[in-house]
Amino acid sequence: MLRQSRRISYQRTAGEIGALLLEASLIKTMHPLFNQKLRRSRQLCAWQLPASGPPVPELVFSTEINFSSSPRLYGLYSSRRSALLALQAIADLHKLCYGVLGREKLASGRGCFRAMLQQCAGACCGKESRESHDARLLAALEEVQVQCWPYPGAIGLVETFEDTQQVHVIHQWCYLGSANTVEAASKLQCTAPGFDADGYKILCKPLMTGRQEVILL
Ligand SMILES: [Zn+2]
Known part of the structure:
Protein backbone atom coordinates (compact mmCIF):
# COMPACT_ATOMS: atom_id res chain seq x y z
CA MET A 1 0.00 0.00 0.00
CA ASN A 35 -11.20 -0.40 2.84
CA GLN A 36 -13.30 -3.44 2.04
CA LYS A 37 -15.26 -3.58 5.26
CA LEU A 38 -17.01 -0.22 5.26
CA ARG A 39 -17.25 -0.01 1.49
CA ARG A 40 -20.58 -1.42 0.51
CA SER A 41 -23.82 0.06 1.76
CA ARG A 42 -25.55 -3.23 1.33
CA GLN A 43 -28.86 -4.60 2.39
CA LEU A 44 -29.15 -5.32 6.08
CA CYS A 45 -31.35 -7.62 8.04
CA ALA A 46 -32.42 -7.86 11.67
CA TRP A 47 -34.68 -9.89 13.91
CA GLN A 48 -38.04 -8.34 14.75
CA LEU A 49 -40.43 -9.44 17.46
CA PRO A 50 -44.21 -9.24 16.86
CA ALA A 51 -46.17 -6.45 18.56
CA SER A 52 -48.29 -9.03 20.40
CA GLY A 53 -48.47 -12.75 20.90
CA PRO A 54 -45.57 -15.11 21.55
CA PRO A 55 -42.17 -13.48 20.89
CA VAL A 56 -41.04 -15.51 17.89
CA PRO A 57 -38.31 -13.54 16.06
CA GLU A 58 -38.95 -12.86 12.39
CA LEU A 59 -36.20 -11.95 9.92
CA VAL A 60 -36.79 -8.52 8.33
CA PHE A 61 -34.82 -6.62 5.68
CA SER A 62 -33.87 -2.94 5.44
CA THR A 63 -35.20 -2.87 1.89
CA GLU A 64 -38.67 -3.69 3.21
CA ILE A 65 -39.02 -1.67 6.42
CA ASN A 66 -37.41 1.50 7.76
CA PHE A 67 -34.84 0.33 10.32
CA SER A 68 -34.54 3.79 11.92
CA SER A 69 -38.19 3.92 12.99
CA SER A 70 -39.26 0.29 13.32
CA PRO A 71 -39.67 -0.89 16.90
CA ARG A 72 -38.55 -4.22 18.38
CA LEU A 73 -35.59 -4.74 16.01
CA TYR A 74 -32.62 -6.75 17.24
CA GLY A 75 -29.13 -7.05 15.78
CA LEU A 76 -27.86 -5.74 12.44
CA TYR A 77 -26.62 -8.37 10.05
CA SER A 78 -25.21 -8.25 6.54
CA SER A 79 -26.83 -11.50 5.49
CA ARG A 80 -29.59 -13.94 6.32
CA ARG A 81 -26.92 -16.49 7.17
CA SER A 82 -25.15 -14.29 9.73
CA ALA A 83 -28.52 -13.39 11.31
CA LEU A 84 -29.39 -17.07 11.67
CA LEU A 85 -25.96 -17.88 13.14
CA ALA A 86 -26.30 -15.00 15.63
CA LEU A 87 -29.73 -16.16 16.82
CA GLN A 88 -28.40 -19.69 17.11
CA ALA A 89 -25.47 -18.44 19.19
CA ILE A 90 -27.90 -16.60 21.53
CA ALA A 91 -30.02 -19.77 21.81
CA ASP A 92 -26.94 -21.90 22.56
CA LEU A 93 -25.61 -19.49 25.16
CA HIS A 94 -28.94 -19.22 27.00
CA LYS A 95 -30.22 -22.76 26.39
CA LEU A 96 -33.23 -21.48 24.47
CA CYS A 97 -35.24 -23.84 22.29
CA TYR A 98 -34.73 -23.72 18.49
CA GLY A 99 -38.26 -25.15 18.13
CA VAL A 100 -39.93 -22.52 20.32
CA LEU A 101 -37.93 -19.86 18.44
CA GLY A 102 -39.53 -21.09 15.22
CA ARG A 103 -36.23 -22.27 13.74
CA GLU A 104 -37.10 -25.98 13.65
CA LYS A 105 -40.22 -28.13 13.74
CA LEU A 106 -41.25 -29.70 17.03
CA ALA A 107 -42.90 -33.08 17.10
CA SER A 108 -45.98 -32.74 19.31
CA GLY A 109 -45.59 -34.15 22.79
CA ARG A 110 -41.83 -34.55 22.49
CA GLY A 111 -38.93 -32.32 23.41
CA CYS A 112 -36.38 -31.23 20.85
CA PHE A 113 -33.09 -33.03 20.23
CA ARG A 114 -31.13 -30.35 22.09
CA ALA A 115 -33.35 -30.83 25.17
CA MET A 116 -32.17 -34.45 25.29
CA LEU A 117 -28.58 -33.23 25.24
CA GLN A 118 -29.33 -30.64 27.96
CA GLN A 119 -28.56 -27.87 25.46
CA CYS A 120 -32.16 -26.59 25.57
CA ALA A 121 -33.66 -25.85 28.98
CA GLY A 122 -36.84 -27.63 27.90
CA ALA A 123 -39.51 -25.08 27.01
CA CYS A 124 -40.46 -27.59 24.30
CA CYS A 125 -41.22 -30.42 26.75
CA GLY A 126 -42.55 -28.68 29.86
CA LYS A 127 -39.25 -28.69 31.77
CA GLU A 128 -39.28 -24.90 31.59
CA SER A 129 -42.35 -22.65 31.33
CA ARG A 130 -42.90 -20.75 28.12
CA GLU A 131 -42.98 -17.51 30.17
CA SER A 132 -39.55 -18.17 31.63
CA HIS A 133 -38.11 -19.10 28.20
CA ASP A 134 -39.53 -15.95 26.61
CA ALA A 135 -38.32 -13.71 29.45
CA ARG A 136 -34.81 -15.08 28.98
CA LEU A 137 -35.07 -14.56 25.22
CA LEU A 138 -36.15 -10.93 25.68
CA ALA A 139 -33.32 -10.24 28.12
CA ALA A 140 -30.77 -11.69 25.68
CA LEU A 141 -32.16 -9.76 22.70
CA GLU A 142 -32.26 -6.49 24.64
CA GLU A 143 -28.45 -6.36 24.46
CA VAL A 144 -28.55 -6.13 20.66
CA GLN A 145 -31.69 -3.99 20.30
CA VAL A 146 -31.60 -1.44 17.45
CA GLN A 147 -32.52 2.00 18.80
CA CYS A 148 -35.20 3.96 16.94
ZN1 LIG B 1 -36.23 -27.52 22.99
Missing part, protein backbone atom coordinates in the same frame (compact mmCIF):
# COMPACT_ATOMS: atom_id res chain seq x y z
CA LEU A 2 2.83 2.39 0.91
CA ARG A 3 4.74 1.62 -2.31
CA GLN A 4 1.64 2.53 -4.33
CA SER A 5 1.16 5.84 -2.49
CA ARG A 6 1.92 9.05 -4.39
CA ARG A 7 0.33 11.75 -2.29
CA ILE A 8 -1.09 12.13 1.22
CA SER A 9 -3.77 14.68 2.06
CA TYR A 10 -5.75 15.25 5.24
CA GLN A 11 -8.86 17.00 6.44
CA ARG A 12 -8.99 18.37 9.95
CA THR A 13 -12.13 17.60 11.97
CA ALA A 14 -13.20 18.99 15.32
CA GLY A 15 -13.43 15.60 16.97
CA GLU A 16 -13.45 11.84 16.68
CA ILE A 17 -17.12 11.51 15.70
CA GLY A 18 -16.61 13.90 12.78
CA ALA A 19 -13.52 11.94 11.71
CA LEU A 20 -15.39 8.62 11.78
CA LEU A 21 -18.38 10.05 9.88
CA LEU A 22 -16.09 11.61 7.27
CA GLU A 23 -14.14 8.37 6.88
CA ALA A 24 -17.31 6.30 6.38
CA SER A 25 -18.74 8.76 3.86
CA LEU A 26 -15.46 9.04 1.89
CA ILE A 27 -15.19 5.26 1.72
CA LYS A 28 -18.74 5.13 0.31
CA THR A 29 -18.07 7.77 -2.33
CA MET A 30 -14.44 7.00 -3.27
CA HIS A 31 -14.46 3.16 -3.04
CA PRO A 32 -10.82 2.83 -1.93
CA LEU A 33 -9.11 -0.48 -2.68
CA PHE A 34 -8.07 -1.31 0.88
CA TRP A 149 -34.12 7.44 15.85
CA PRO A 150 -34.94 9.39 19.06
CA TYR A 151 -35.54 12.87 17.58
CA PRO A 152 -38.50 14.37 15.69
CA GLY A 153 -36.31 15.30 12.71
CA ALA A 154 -32.72 16.10 11.77
CA ILE A 155 -30.20 17.16 14.41
CA GLY A 156 -26.88 18.94 14.52
CA LEU A 157 -24.24 17.23 16.65
CA VAL A 158 -21.73 19.84 17.78
CA GLU A 159 -18.03 19.11 18.18
CA THR A 160 -15.50 21.73 19.19
CA PHE A 161 -11.72 21.58 19.36
CA GLU A 162 -9.68 24.70 20.05
CA ASP A 163 -10.93 27.24 17.49
CA THR A 164 -12.66 24.66 15.25
CA GLN A 165 -16.37 24.01 15.57
CA GLN A 166 -18.25 21.50 13.47
CA VAL A 167 -21.97 20.79 13.34
CA HIS A 168 -22.62 17.32 11.93
CA VAL A 169 -26.09 17.02 10.40
CA ILE A 170 -27.73 13.66 11.03
CA HIS A 171 -31.21 12.40 10.28
CA GLN A 172 -32.43 8.88 11.05
CA TRP A 173 -28.88 7.69 11.81
CA CYS A 174 -27.78 8.96 8.40
CA TYR A 175 -24.92 11.48 8.11
CA LEU A 176 -25.80 14.33 5.74
CA GLY A 177 -22.66 16.46 6.04
CA SER A 178 -20.95 18.97 8.35
CA ALA A 179 -20.87 22.76 8.58
CA ASN A 180 -19.07 25.29 10.75
CA THR A 181 -22.18 27.09 12.00
CA VAL A 182 -25.69 26.01 13.02
CA GLU A 183 -27.13 28.29 10.36
CA ALA A 184 -25.11 26.67 7.58
CA ALA A 185 -25.89 23.23 9.04
CA SER A 186 -29.64 23.79 8.85
CA LYS A 187 -29.26 24.41 5.12
CA LEU A 188 -27.62 20.99 4.71
CA GLN A 189 -30.85 19.21 5.57
CA CYS A 190 -32.37 16.99 3.00
CA THR A 191 -34.31 13.77 3.12
CA ALA A 192 -32.30 11.01 4.72
CA PRO A 193 -31.58 8.29 2.16
CA GLY A 194 -32.67 5.52 4.51
CA PHE A 195 -31.08 3.69 7.41
CA ASP A 196 -27.30 3.74 7.40
CA ALA A 197 -25.57 1.02 9.42
CA ASP A 198 -22.21 2.82 9.54
CA GLY A 199 -23.89 5.98 10.83
CA TYR A 200 -25.80 3.94 13.38
CA LYS A 201 -22.66 2.22 14.67
CA ILE A 202 -20.74 5.49 14.96
CA LEU A 203 -23.56 7.58 16.44
CA CYS A 204 -25.70 5.31 18.58
CA LYS A 205 -23.55 5.39 21.71
CA PRO A 206 -22.65 9.12 21.68
CA LEU A 207 -26.28 10.13 21.09
CA MET A 208 -27.99 7.64 23.42
CA THR A 209 -25.69 8.45 26.35
CA GLY A 210 -26.57 12.14 25.93
CA ARG A 211 -22.97 13.28 26.39
CA GLN A 212 -22.81 15.21 23.11
CA GLU A 213 -24.17 18.67 22.44
CA VAL A 214 -27.16 18.27 20.12
CA ILE A 215 -29.27 20.93 18.36
CA LEU A 216 -32.67 20.14 16.82
CA LEU A 217 -32.64 21.48 13.25
Whole structure:
Protein backbone atom coordinates (compact mmCIF):
# COMPACT_ATOMS: atom_id res chain seq x y z
CA MET A 1 0.00 0.00 0.00
CA LEU A 2 2.83 2.39 0.91
CA ARG A 3 4.74 1.62 -2.31
CA GLN A 4 1.64 2.53 -4.33
CA SER A 5 1.16 5.84 -2.49
CA ARG A 6 1.92 9.05 -4.39
CA ARG A 7 0.33 11.75 -2.29
CA ILE A 8 -1.09 12.13 1.22
CA SER A 9 -3.77 14.68 2.06
CA TYR A 10 -5.75 15.25 5.24
CA GLN A 11 -8.86 17.00 6.44
CA ARG A 12 -8.99 18.37 9.95
CA THR A 13 -12.13 17.60 11.97
CA ALA A 14 -13.20 18.99 15.32
CA GLY A 15 -13.43 15.60 16.97
CA GLU A 16 -13.45 11.84 16.68
CA ILE A 17 -17.12 11.51 15.70
CA GLY A 18 -16.61 13.90 12.78
CA ALA A 19 -13.52 11.94 11.71
CA LEU A 20 -15.39 8.62 11.78
CA LEU A 21 -18.38 10.05 9.88
CA LEU A 22 -16.09 11.61 7.27
CA GLU A 23 -14.14 8.37 6.88
CA ALA A 24 -17.31 6.30 6.38
CA SER A 25 -18.74 8.76 3.86
CA LEU A 26 -15.46 9.04 1.89
CA ILE A 27 -15.19 5.26 1.72
CA LYS A 28 -18.74 5.13 0.31
CA THR A 29 -18.07 7.77 -2.33
CA MET A 30 -14.44 7.00 -3.27
CA HIS A 31 -14.46 3.16 -3.04
CA PRO A 32 -10.82 2.83 -1.93
CA LEU A 33 -9.11 -0.48 -2.68
CA PHE A 34 -8.07 -1.31 0.88
CA ASN A 35 -11.20 -0.40 2.84
CA GLN A 36 -13.30 -3.44 2.04
CA LYS A 37 -15.26 -3.58 5.26
CA LEU A 38 -17.01 -0.22 5.26
CA ARG A 39 -17.25 -0.01 1.49
CA ARG A 40 -20.58 -1.42 0.51
CA SER A 41 -23.82 0.06 1.76
CA ARG A 42 -25.55 -3.23 1.33
CA GLN A 43 -28.86 -4.60 2.39
CA LEU A 44 -29.15 -5.32 6.08
CA CYS A 45 -31.35 -7.62 8.04
CA ALA A 46 -32.42 -7.86 11.67
CA TRP A 47 -34.68 -9.89 13.91
CA GLN A 48 -38.04 -8.34 14.75
CA LEU A 49 -40.43 -9.44 17.46
CA PRO A 50 -44.21 -9.24 16.86
CA ALA A 51 -46.17 -6.45 18.56
CA SER A 52 -48.29 -9.03 20.40
CA GLY A 53 -48.47 -12.75 20.90
CA PRO A 54 -45.57 -15.11 21.55
CA PRO A 55 -42.17 -13.48 20.89
CA VAL A 56 -41.04 -15.51 17.89
CA PRO A 57 -38.31 -13.54 16.06
CA GLU A 58 -38.95 -12.86 12.39
CA LEU A 59 -36.20 -11.95 9.92
CA VAL A 60 -36.79 -8.52 8.33
CA PHE A 61 -34.82 -6.62 5.68
CA SER A 62 -33.87 -2.94 5.44
CA THR A 63 -35.20 -2.87 1.89
CA GLU A 64 -38.67 -3.69 3.21
CA ILE A 65 -39.02 -1.67 6.42
CA ASN A 66 -37.41 1.50 7.76
CA PHE A 67 -34.84 0.33 10.32
CA SER A 68 -34.54 3.79 11.92
CA SER A 69 -38.19 3.92 12.99
CA SER A 70 -39.26 0.29 13.32
CA PRO A 71 -39.67 -0.89 16.90
CA ARG A 72 -38.55 -4.22 18.38
CA LEU A 73 -35.59 -4.74 16.01
CA TYR A 74 -32.62 -6.75 17.24
CA GLY A 75 -29.13 -7.05 15.78
CA LEU A 76 -27.86 -5.74 12.44
CA TYR A 77 -26.62 -8.37 10.05
CA SER A 78 -25.21 -8.25 6.54
CA SER A 79 -26.83 -11.50 5.49
CA ARG A 80 -29.59 -13.94 6.32
CA ARG A 81 -26.92 -16.49 7.17
CA SER A 82 -25.15 -14.29 9.73
CA ALA A 83 -28.52 -13.39 11.31
CA LEU A 84 -29.39 -17.07 11.67
CA LEU A 85 -25.96 -17.88 13.14
CA ALA A 86 -26.30 -15.00 15.63
CA LEU A 87 -29.73 -16.16 16.82
CA GLN A 88 -28.40 -19.69 17.11
CA ALA A 89 -25.47 -18.44 19.19
CA ILE A 90 -27.90 -16.60 21.53
CA ALA A 91 -30.02 -19.77 21.81
CA ASP A 92 -26.94 -21.90 22.56
CA LEU A 93 -25.61 -19.49 25.16
CA HIS A 94 -28.94 -19.22 27.00
CA LYS A 95 -30.22 -22.76 26.39
CA LEU A 96 -33.23 -21.48 24.47
CA CYS A 97 -35.24 -23.84 22.29
CA TYR A 98 -34.73 -23.72 18.49
CA GLY A 99 -38.26 -25.15 18.13
CA VAL A 100 -39.93 -22.52 20.32
CA LEU A 101 -37.93 -19.86 18.44
CA GLY A 102 -39.53 -21.09 15.22
CA ARG A 103 -36.23 -22.27 13.74
CA GLU A 104 -37.10 -25.98 13.65
CA LYS A 105 -40.22 -28.13 13.74
CA LEU A 106 -41.25 -29.70 17.03
CA ALA A 107 -42.90 -33.08 17.10
CA SER A 108 -45.98 -32.74 19.31
CA GLY A 109 -45.59 -34.15 22.79
CA ARG A 110 -41.83 -34.55 22.49
CA GLY A 111 -38.93 -32.32 23.41
CA CYS A 112 -36.38 -31.23 20.85
CA PHE A 113 -33.09 -33.03 20.23
CA ARG A 114 -31.13 -30.35 22.09
CA ALA A 115 -33.35 -30.83 25.17
CA MET A 116 -32.17 -34.45 25.29
CA LEU A 117 -28.58 -33.23 25.24
CA GLN A 118 -29.33 -30.64 27.96
CA GLN A 119 -28.56 -27.87 25.46
CA CYS A 120 -32.16 -26.59 25.57
CA ALA A 121 -33.66 -25.85 28.98
CA GLY A 122 -36.84 -27.63 27.90
CA ALA A 123 -39.51 -25.08 27.01
CA CYS A 124 -40.46 -27.59 24.30
CA CYS A 125 -41.22 -30.42 26.75
CA GLY A 126 -42.55 -28.68 29.86
CA LYS A 127 -39.25 -28.69 31.77
CA GLU A 128 -39.28 -24.90 31.59
CA SER A 129 -42.35 -22.65 31.33
CA ARG A 130 -42.90 -20.75 28.12
CA GLU A 131 -42.98 -17.51 30.17
CA SER A 132 -39.55 -18.17 31.63
CA HIS A 133 -38.11 -19.10 28.20
CA ASP A 134 -39.53 -15.95 26.61
CA ALA A 135 -38.32 -13.71 29.45
CA ARG A 136 -34.81 -15.08 28.98
CA LEU A 137 -35.07 -14.56 25.22
CA LEU A 138 -36.15 -10.93 25.68
CA ALA A 139 -33.32 -10.24 28.12
CA ALA A 140 -30.77 -11.69 25.68
CA LEU A 141 -32.16 -9.76 22.70
CA GLU A 142 -32.26 -6.49 24.64
CA GLU A 143 -28.45 -6.36 24.46
CA VAL A 144 -28.55 -6.13 20.66
CA GLN A 145 -31.69 -3.99 20.30
CA VAL A 146 -31.60 -1.44 17.45
CA GLN A 147 -32.52 2.00 18.80
CA CYS A 148 -35.20 3.96 16.94
CA TRP A 149 -34.12 7.44 15.85
CA PRO A 150 -34.94 9.39 19.06
CA TYR A 151 -35.54 12.87 17.58
CA PRO A 152 -38.50 14.37 15.69
CA GLY A 153 -36.31 15.30 12.71
CA ALA A 154 -32.72 16.10 11.77
CA ILE A 155 -30.20 17.16 14.41
CA GLY A 156 -26.88 18.94 14.52
CA LEU A 157 -24.24 17.23 16.65
CA VAL A 158 -21.73 19.84 17.78
CA GLU A 159 -18.03 19.11 18.18
CA THR A 160 -15.50 21.73 19.19
CA PHE A 161 -11.72 21.58 19.36
CA GLU A 162 -9.68 24.70 20.05
CA ASP A 163 -10.93 27.24 17.49
CA THR A 164 -12.66 24.66 15.25
CA GLN A 165 -16.37 24.01 15.57
CA GLN A 166 -18.25 21.50 13.47
CA VAL A 167 -21.97 20.79 13.34
CA HIS A 168 -22.62 17.32 11.93
CA VAL A 169 -26.09 17.02 10.40
CA ILE A 170 -27.73 13.66 11.03
CA HIS A 171 -31.21 12.40 10.28
CA GLN A 172 -32.43 8.88 11.05
CA TRP A 173 -28.88 7.69 11.81
CA CYS A 174 -27.78 8.96 8.40
CA TYR A 175 -24.92 11.48 8.11
CA LEU A 176 -25.80 14.33 5.74
CA GLY A 177 -22.66 16.46 6.04
CA SER A 178 -20.95 18.97 8.35
CA ALA A 179 -20.87 22.76 8.58
CA ASN A 180 -19.07 25.29 10.75
CA THR A 181 -22.18 27.09 12.00
CA VAL A 182 -25.69 26.01 13.02
CA GLU A 183 -27.13 28.29 10.36
CA ALA A 184 -25.11 26.67 7.58
CA ALA A 185 -25.89 23.23 9.04
CA SER A 186 -29.64 23.79 8.85
CA LYS A 187 -29.26 24.41 5.12
CA LEU A 188 -27.62 20.99 4.71
CA GLN A 189 -30.85 19.21 5.57
CA CYS A 190 -32.37 16.99 3.00
CA THR A 191 -34.31 13.77 3.12
CA ALA A 192 -32.30 11.01 4.72
CA PRO A 193 -31.58 8.29 2.16
CA GLY A 194 -32.67 5.52 4.51
CA PHE A 195 -31.08 3.69 7.41
CA ASP A 196 -27.30 3.74 7.40
CA ALA A 197 -25.57 1.02 9.42
CA ASP A 198 -22.21 2.82 9.54
CA GLY A 199 -23.89 5.98 10.83
CA TYR A 200 -25.80 3.94 13.38
CA LYS A 201 -22.66 2.22 14.67
CA ILE A 202 -20.74 5.49 14.96
CA LEU A 203 -23.56 7.58 16.44
CA CYS A 204 -25.70 5.31 18.58
CA LYS A 205 -23.55 5.39 21.71
CA PRO A 206 -22.65 9.12 21.68
CA LEU A 207 -26.28 10.13 21.09
CA MET A 208 -27.99 7.64 23.42
CA THR A 209 -25.69 8.45 26.35
CA GLY A 210 -26.57 12.14 25.93
CA ARG A 211 -22.97 13.28 26.39
CA GLN A 212 -22.81 15.21 23.11
CA GLU A 213 -24.17 18.67 22.44
CA VAL A 214 -27.16 18.27 20.12
CA ILE A 215 -29.27 20.93 18.36
CA LEU A 216 -32.67 20.14 16.82
CA LEU A 217 -32.64 21.48 13.25
ZN1 LIG B 1 -36.23 -27.52 22.99
